[in-house]
Amino acid sequence: MLKIHNTLTGIKEEFKPLDQNNVHMFVCGPTVFNYIHAGNARTFVFFDVVGRYLEFKGFELNYVQNITDIDDKIITRAHTEGKKTEEISLKYKTAFIEDMGVLKVTAVNNYALASEHIAEIIAQIKGLIEKGYAYIAPAIKATGADAVSAEGNNDVYFELSRYNKDFPNQYGTLSGQNLEELKESTRVEMEANKLNPHDFVLWKAQNYSYEPTNESPWGLGRPGWHIEDTAISEKYLGQQYDIHGGGQDLMFPHHEAEIAQQQALSGKVPFVKYWMHGGFLTTKSDKMSKSLGNFTTLRDLVARFSNHPAETIRLYFLSAHYRSPLAFDETLVNQASIAIDRIADFLARLSKASGEENPALDEILKLRADKFTASMDDDFNAPAGIASVFELIRALNPLITKNALSAGQAESIKTFFQTTVERILGIVPEPKEQSIPPEILELVEQREQHRTDQDWSKADSIRARIESSGYRIDDTPYGPLISTK
Numbered sequence: 001m002l003k004i005h006n007t008l009t010g011i012k013e014e015f016k017p018l019d020q021n022n023v024h025m026f027v028c029g030p031t032v033f034n035y036i037h038a039g040n041a042r043t044f045v046f047f048d049v050v051g052r053y054l055e056f057k058g059f060e061l062n063y064v065q066n067i068t069d070i071d072d073k074i075i076t077r078a079h080t081e082g083k084k085t086e087e088i089s090l091k092y093k094t095a096f097i098e099d100m101g102v103l104k105v106t107a108v109n110n111y112a113l114a115s116e117h118i119a120e121i122i123a124q125i126k127g128l129i130e131k132g133y134a135y136i137a138p139a140i141k142a143t144g145a146d147a148v149s150a151e152g153n154n155d156v157y158f159e160l161s162r163y164n165k166d167f168p169n170q171y172g173t174l175s176g177q178n179l180e181e182l183k184e185s186t187r188v189e190m191e192a193n194k195l196n197p198h199d200f201v202l203w204k205a206q207n208y209s210y211e212p213t214n215e216s217p218w219g220l221g222r223p224g225w226h227i228e229d230t231a232i233s234e235k236y237l238g239q240q241y242d243i244h245g246g247g248q249d250l251m252f253p254h255h256e257a258e259i260a261q262q263q264a265l266s267g268k269v270p271f272v273k274y275w276m277h278g279g280f281l282t283t284k285s286d287k288m289s290k291s292l293g294n295f296t297t298l299r300d301l302v303a304r305f306s307n308h309p310a311e312t313i314r315l316y317f318l319s320a321h322y323r324s325p326l327a328f329d330e331t332l333v334n335q336a337s338i339a340i341d342r343i344a345d346f347l348a349r350l351s352k353a354s355g356e357e358n359p360a361l362d363e364i365l366k367l368r369a370d371k372f373t374a375s376m377d378d379d380f381n382a383p384a385g386i387a388s389v390f391e392l393i394r395a396l397n398p399l400i401t402k403n404a405l406s407a408g409q410a411e412s413i414k415t416f417f418q419t420t421v422e423r424i425l426g427i428v429p430e431p432k433e434q435s436i437p438p439e440i441l442e443l444v445e446q447r448e449q450h451r452t453d454q455d456w457s458k459a460d461s462i463r464a465r466i467e468s469s470g471y472r473i474d475d476t477p478y479g480p481l482i483s484t485k
């Protein structure tokens with residue numbers, strides 16, 4: 001039974017889709033004004049695993065991710081560089097799709113661009129105005145060199161107080177915000193034409209000539225960020241759907257605004273049944289974000305580890321629980337690369353199996369395979385799942401060394417790696433043997449056995465023998481790594 005930690009309720013709940021076997025899932029995509037940072041990439045890899053696992057469980061998955069290609073950050077960057085906004089958004093949208101390919105992200109069915117859904121966005125805003133949840137405000141007159149006349153152009157805002165009256169105890173529930181505290185918060189900037197500081201923008205009037213515009217019933221302008229997402233999700237997933245994911249930083253105000261918009265429009269509660277939020281990639285104690293100026297892009301990370309397969313980056317991202325922070329630390333990426341080498345070596349040596357049928361194999365394999373799926377069923381606990389994969393490798397390595405598996409059994413182990421581990425996690429590399437002689441590997445297995453038995457002095461003496469033969473042994477969370485000194 002699959003359980004998901006639902007941010008909305010704060011507890012793990014049994015996963016039951018709204019529509020039989022069909023799962024509708026949405027994850028907030030990138031704003032394409034730059035290469036994505038490694039923290040975003042971690043979120044997207046994790047939700048790829050969620051999608052892959054749902055399909056593995058036999059669900060029909062419809063997974064939509066939006067791409068924000070209309071946004072102030074894109075406009076600012078384009079203006080600063082003297083380029084068209086379309087040029088900037090196209091460049092980074094293309095780069096994002098390439099990056100997802102590099103990371104083996106395969107579960108997304110549909111990447112939806114905001115710029116291709118203007119009609120749906122306008123229809124949602126119109127609906128909100130008609131129902132009394134949004135109001136039109138004359139544009140604030142812009143000043144400066146490129147300012148355009150605000151004549152005939154209007155902003156549209158979502159009216160939070162009206163929503164709160166009709167939908168009590170909804171806004172703020174997801175992010176655990178107290179409405180009274182919110183009201184007193186002084187950090188929210190108050191545009192002069194808003195009724196209340198927490199009203200958020202649905203449509204922005206054009207202020208400067210370099211801004212991209214669309215025609216609308218409210219004059220020339222562009223959509224706000226929150227409404228882009230609900231217009232897209234309603235089109236492809238409906239007014240209510242199963243899973244909405246994103247980084248923890250999007251919980252407030254973005255996801256609260258999405259809930260308010262869609263519930264006000266449809267009158268149906270809840271908008272989304274299960275909300276899932278991924279933790280941050282952290283440097284020191286700060287979350288990794290562009291605004292803090294300490295970000296490293298995914299491309300930087302991939303370039304730094306360019307002699308390692310992409311599986312290394314995926315395993316690194318998956319090595320901490322998705323709701324926990326993960327340190328942006330090269331040591332951890334190195335450990336992941338060691339682990340990937342260990343899988344590659346294991347699979348290569350497995351191909352040489354030519355022994356007798358081993359009566360113990362079925363149980364060894366079943367135990368770890370069951371543990372693997374039990375971990376994934378428990379709120380997608382990938383680190384625990386990965387641990388059981390390495391437990392399996394550790395249990396089978398001595399049998400390979402002793403040639404105590406048949407060729408057919410080796411095939412069924414490989415099938416488990418391909419149809420379960422690779423299909424769900426995407427961390428299985430091409431087989432590649434490490435150039436370590438069998439007698440050294442034999443010693444490594446003996447040492448592992450002594451460590452399991454907590455016979456530390458015997459383990460240490462074997463370690464000394466391995467090192468005096470010119471090899472180095474490093475113990476990692478994924479098992480021992482052997483290399484030449």
Ligand SMILES: [Zn+2]
Binds near residue numbers: 246
């Ligand atoms: Zn979003």
